[in-house]
Amino acid sequence: MPEDFPADSVGLVRPQTMAFDTPLELACNRALGPYELVYETYGQLNATASNAILICHALSGHHHAAGFHDFDDRKPGWWNHYIGPGKPIDTDKFFIVSLNNLGGCNGSTGPTSINPATDKPWGPDFPKMRVRDWVNSQVRLADRLGINCWAAVIGGSLGGMQAMRWALEYPNRIKHCVVIASAMKLSAQNIAFNETARQAILADPEYHNGRYQEHQSYPKSGLSVARMIGHITYLSGDGMGKKFGRELRSGSFEQGVDEPVEFQIESYLRYQGGIFADSFDANTYLLMTRALDYFDLAREYQDNPVEAFKRAQCQFLVVSFNSDWRFAPERSREIVDALMGANKAVSYAEIDSSFGHDAFLLPNERYQTVFNNYMANVFLESIASDLKVNG
Amino acid sequence: MPEDFPADSVGLVRPQTMAFDTPLELACNRALGPYELVYETYGQLNATASNAILICHALSGHHHAAGFHDFDDRKPGWWNHYIGPGKPIDTDKFFIVSLNNLGGCNGSTGPTSINPATDKPWGPDFPKMRVRDWVNSQVRLADRLGINCWAAVIGGSLGGMQAMRWALEYPNRIKHCVVIASAMKLSAQNIAFNETARQAILADPEYHNGRYQEHQSYPKSGLSVARMIGHITYLSGDGMGKKFGRELRSGSFEQGVDEPVEFQIESYLRYQGGIFADSFDANTYLLMTRALDYFDLAREYQDNPVEAFKRAQCQFLVVSFNSDWRFAPERSREIVDALMGANKAVSYAEIDSSFGHDAFLLPNERYQTVFNNYMANVFLESIASDLKVNG
Numbered sequence: 001m002p003e004d005f006p007a008d009s010v011g012l013v014r015p016q017t018m019a020f021d022t023p024l025e026l027a028c029n030r031a032l033g034p035y036e037l038v039y040e041t042y043g044q045l046n047a048t049a050s051n052a053i054l055i056c057h058a059l060s061g062h063h064h065a066a067g068f069h070d071f072d073d074r075k076p077g078w079w080n081h082y083i084g085p086g087k088p089i090d091t092d093k094f095f096i097v098s099l100n101n102l103g104g105c106n107g108s109t110g111p112t113s114i115n116p117a118t119d120k121p122w123g124p125d126f127p128k129m130r131v132r133d134w135v136n137s138q139v140r141l142a143d144r145l146g147i148n149c150w151a152a153v154i155g156g157s158l159g160g161m162q163a164m165r166w167a168l169e170y171p172n173r174i175k176h177c178v179v180i181a182s183a184m185k186l187s188a189q190n191i192a193f194n195e196t197a198r199q200a201i202l203a204d205p206e207y208h209n210g211r212y213q214e215h216q217s218y219p220k221s222g223l224s225v226a227r228m229i230g231h232i233t234y235l236s237g238d239g240m241g242k243k244f245g246r247e248l249r250s251g252s253f254e255q256g257v258d259e260p261v262e263f264q265i266e267s268y269l270r271y272q273g274g275i276f277a278d279s280f281d282a283n284t285y286l287l288m289t290r291a292l293d294y295f296d297l298a299r300e301y302q303d304n305p306v307e308a309f310k311r312a313q314c315q316f317l318v319v320s321f322n323s324d325w326r327f328a329p330e331r332s333r334e335i336v337d338a339l340m341g342a343n344k345a346v347s348y349a350e351i352d353s354s355f356g357h358d359a360f361l362l363p364n365e366r367y368q369t370v371f372n373n374y375m376a377n378v379f380l381e382s383i384a385s386d387l388k389v390n391g
Numbered sequence: 392m393p394e395d396f397p398a399d400s401v402g403l404v405r406p407q408t409m410a411f412d413t414p415l416e417l418a419c420n421r422a423l424g425p426y427e428l429v430y431e432t433y434g435q436l437n438a439t440a441s442n443a444i445l446i447c448h449a450l451s452g453h454h455h456a457a458g459f460h461d462f463d464d465r466k467p468g469w470w471n472h473y474i475g476p477g478k479p480i481d482t483d484k485f486f487i488v489s490l491n492n493l494g495g496c497n498g499s500t501g502p503t504s505i506n507p508a509t510d511k512p513w514g515p516d517f518p519k520m521r522v523r524d525w526v527n528s529q530v531r532l533a534d535r536l537g538i539n540c541w542a543a544v545i546g547g548s549l550g551g552m553q554a555m556r557w558a559l560e561y562p563n564r565i566k567h568c569v570v571i572a573s574a575m576k577l578s579a580q581n582i583a584f585n586e587t588a589r590q591a592i593l594a595d596p597e598y599h600n601g602r603y604q605e606h607q608s609y610p611k612s613g614l615s616v617a618r619m620i621g622h623i624t625y626l627s628g629d630g631m632g633k634k635f636g637r638e639l640r641s642g643s644f645e646q647g648v649d650e651p652v653e654f655q656i657e658s659y660l661r662y663q664g665g666i667f668a669d670s671f672d673a674n675t676y677l678l679m680t681r682a683l684d685y686f687d688l689a690r691e692y693q694d695n696p697v698e699a700f701k702r703a704q705c706q707f708l709v710v711s712f713n714s715d716w717r718f719a720p721e722r723s724r725e726i727v728d729a730l731m732g733a734n735k736a737v738s739y740a741e742i743d744s745s746f747g748h749d750a751f752l753l754p755n756e757r758y759q760t761v762f763n764n765y766m767a768n769v770f771l772e773s774i775a776s777d778l779k780v781n782g
Contacts (some may be wrong), residue, residue: 028649128649188635188656189628195657196619197662200591203612228587229620237580237716244579248688253690258419258519261685265579266586273590294652296637299644305449325628 004071008084010042010091013067013077015107018144026103027130034116037141038107039063039099043091045146050382051148053089054138055079055098056162059230059288062106062278065098068090081363088371089154093379097145102137103129105281105290112213112281122283124210129287131158131295134204135165142173143289151382152176152375156360157327158288161295164335170237171313176378178371181318183331183361184297184305185230190326193233194289197226203265210283223282224273231272236323236356244268298338305338312334312339316346319367319376321359347374395462399432399475401455401482404458404468406498415493415528416574418521425507428532429498430454430490433474434482436518441773443538444480445529446470446489447546450621450679451671453497456489457482472754479762480545484770488536493528494520494679496672503604503672513674515601520678522549522686527595533564542773543567543766547751549679552686555726559688562704567769569762571710572751574722575688575696575729581717584624585680588617592673601674615664615674622663627714627747631656643649688731696729703730707737708765710758714748738765 005011015038023033040063044051055065057078066083070078077098083089089096100108103126111126124288143151153174155163160182167177188195199209204222208215232240244265251261301308316339320332329350339346349370353359358368396402408428414424431454439615445457449467457474459467468489474480480487491499494517502517509516533541544565546554551573558568577585592598593614599606622633635656642652692699707730711723720741731735740761744750750758 008684027646029647030649147551184636186638187628188631188654189623189626191637191654192619192623192631192656192660195654195660196616196623197613199661200594203591203595203616205596221590225587225591225594225616228583228590232580232583232587235580237578240579240583246576246579246582253685253687255418255691258421263579263582263586263684265583269583269586270590293654294644296644300646343661 005068008086009076009080010084012071013040013042013064013069015040015063017070017107018141020137020140024133024140026127026133028128028209030127032102032109032127035102035109036107036230037099037102037109037137039097039141040065040067040077042066042096042098043094045095046386048386049095049147050149050151050386051094051379052142052150053094053096054142054150054153054166055083055089055096056134056138056153056159057098057101058155058157058159059179059292060276060285061159062104063098063100064106066096074367079361081361082378084369088368088375089373090379092152094375097141099138099141101129101134103284103291105284109274110281111210111283111287118189119236121213123213124283126185126283126287129291131161131165131291132169133171134162134291138162138166139170139173151176152178152378154178155182156180157182157357158292158295161292161297164297166314167312167314168308171311174314175381176317177312177314178317178319178374179335180331181321181324181327181357182335183327186293186333187205187331191293193229194293197229198286198289200225200229201286207282212282214338219282220274220277223277223280223285224270226285227276227280228269228273231269233326234357236354238324239354240265242354273308305334306341309338309342309344313345316344318346318348319351319360319370320349320372321351321353321356323354324357324359378382395763396459396550399477400411400467401458401473401475403456403462404431404433404460406431406454406460408498409532409533415524415531416516417524419519421518423493423500423518426493426500427498428490428500428528429495430532431456431458431468431490432646433457433487434485436486439777440486441540441542441777442485442770443489443533443536443541443556444485445533445541445551446474446480446487447525447544448489448492449546449548449550450683451667451676452550452569453495454489454491454499455497457487469543469752472752473759473762474589479759479766480778481766481770484522485542485766488532488538490529490532492520492525494675496675498767501672502601502674502678504653512604514604514676517674517678520682522552522556522682523560525553525682529553530559530561530564541562541565543769545569546573547571547575548748549683549686552683555688558707559699561682561714562702565705566772567708568703569708569710569765570703570723570726572712572715572718572723572748573726574718575726576686583619585684588620589677589680591616591620592677600675603744605671609672611665611668614668614671614676615661616652617676618667618671619660619664622660624717625748627716627745629714630745630747633745635659636759638710653717668777698731700733702737703733703735707735709737709739710742710751710761711740712742712744712747714745715748715750
């Protein structure tokens with residue numbers, strides 16, 4: 001009964017799987033294939049395929065960005081606030097494609113898949129992925145879906161890096177690039193947090209050098225600590241203070257009382273770490289954080305972002321959040337400055353929010369307005385180009 | 392040969408041990424004792440004992456704050472930049488006492504000591520320590536050293552919390568309180584980082600519920616990850632960027648090259664984590680981080696810092712560093728505001744530094760000047776009070 005779903009939801013969605021027989025050449029010089037990509041689509045592709053939008057996911061994201069998988073689903077897809085009828089990424093206007101990236105753990109070929117060469121799970125032998133490899137795999141998906149040019153490629157965080165890579169490497173196949181809470185490359189501090197998270201996983205004896213599946217074990221503790229580290233950096237200090245403060249979950253600070261004290265923030269973080277560790281693959285976590293660390297937009301453009309962006313033919317929307325210290329507004333402003341240096345059309349919005357990096361997933365009036373207005377223009381342009389084609 | 396030591400060093404120092412037979416009543420309602428405190432002293436106590444200074448250490452600190460333990464020592468004590476002849480804490484003027492706190496792992500009674508009730512190491516059964524317990528133990532040490540009133544109690548970070556607790560609970564025994572890079576209580580984010588570090592230790596199977604000594608094991612991996620987390624938060628993002636950037640230690644990002652890439656920051660952090668884990672006790676780390684979390688200056692003063700500070704009789708110097716995000720200047724300004732609200736004499740300096748929280752340990756011209764000038768006045772006052780006594 002569709003009545004069960006909110007009116008602004010895309011409702012019931014079903015993941016699809018596309019198999020690719022031809023191996024994909026990777027940046028590391030290895031080839032991966034055959035492989036499969038799991039993806040979802042929302043909305044209808046128009047006759048000229050001019051209204052297609054690609055959603056690129058972040059570190060722990062996946063293909064399920066909007067709607068519900070069944071009627072008992074209590075939580076919709078991870079970007080449901082922004083994808084749906086009447087929402088910025090409007091399913092009444094656009095045909096939206098959202099995939100699980102290669103190396104992921106939500107259905108696309110990744111470390112938990114069987115390596116045909118050994119008949120065992122890939123585990124740590126799964127090839128290292130770079131952002132450009134994902135983009136290349138997304139190009140093949142676009143080809144198979146009959147999408148020659150995306151009306152927009154959109155992503156937050158690691159997803160924004162994919163969107164920018166699209167703009168540089170496939171300039172004729174993307175009209176708009178929407179880069180939210182992202183950066184042209186990680187800072188030393190970003191890398192430091194990622195490495196500490198990786199060490200937490202690698203130090204867990206259940207990790208078994210990545211072959212935990214073969215050992216029927218799982219590095220849950222390590223992955224949980226890794227997620228706790230990440231989680232702190234996705235929130236802002238102020239936001240955390242407002243939500244949790246120094247409130248106690250149990251125990252007492254009374255003098256003369258010898259009982260364990262637990263702060264709310266402690267149990268919250270442990271709970272989040274545990275939930276994540278139950279549903280995510282440790283090798284995928286390592287692979288995704290390394291892809292983040294390794295991304296450097298302008299590396300092969302003489303480390304000159306202006307030169308890099310000169311290749312782009314699309315228009316850009318860049319969005320940052322003032323309390324985001326993992327991908328701070330300064331990082332977005334660097335993108336904007338480079339785009340302006342390259343004489344590209346760019347809109348930039350710095351949004352007030354206390355939710356830190358996570359803000360890109362959450363409702364926020366100004367963010368919604370900015371996003372909505374930009375996407376309305378993306379749609380008008382796609383119609384206009386159809387009129388030109390037809391006329 | 393003393394010629395071997397720098398002229399502005401206190402030279403060779405020798406730790407001393409003081410045994411206390413009478414148990415110390417703790418905030419948790421347990422009593423600890425007999426116990427020992429390890430401490431060092433620098434400079435000469437004057438006849439009226441008016442020139443004594445107490446140094447309180449931070450999370451991973453200890454009694455060895457200045458000078459060298461032997462002629463082969465390559466590294467002096469942890470605050471050698473600020474303690475010595477002609478330095479702010481001038482050993483030609485003051486008699487300086489620096490101890491290892493109870494629960495520590497550098498010689499004072501702590502989790503690695505033998506619990507007389509069981510004849511086994513205390514391990515996780517060592518009583519929970521609060522900042523006030525340390526202050527009470529320091530009071531006893533002062534009594535035994537014949538110091539009725541400190542010319543100053545000085546501490547950075549967790550040490551600053553002890554200095555403030557002195558000012559509130561023993562107002563007649565402290566003339567000056569120097570609080571550097573500290574806070575009246577930790578934020579939710581601070582607690583979150585501490586809890587994640589603790590989880591890294593607790594998750595290490597070598598931890599054995601804290602009884603690793605009895606198991607002849609040691610949670611080195613867990614403690615190393617814990618330290619990595621801490622270390623990131625002691626540095627500033629900018630400082631880390633300047634020092635390490637995205638420089639590689641090994642490997643290459645060339646396309647078509649399949650070799651592991653290692654950033655400088657990764658190997659640096661792992662190295663630091665490993666060194667720390669080799670020299671520190673995991674149960675002490677848990678105990679110290681909990682003492683940090685639990686400290687709340689004004690808790691028993693109706694959560695009103697102004698009311699709390701009204702008890703103080705001393706003068707205050709408060710220092711913060713602009714790139715310190717673990718104990719941000721805002722936290723120091725809260726201390727200053729409360730002191731002013733309580734009509735206390737307070738000097739405040741916010742120092743420019745790119746070294747984050749660690750800046751309190753490092754050379755910095757303005758910090759040195761401010762500290763020096765303040766301490767020069769502390770000394771003049773102590774002389775003046777002696778003249779009054781003698782006159």
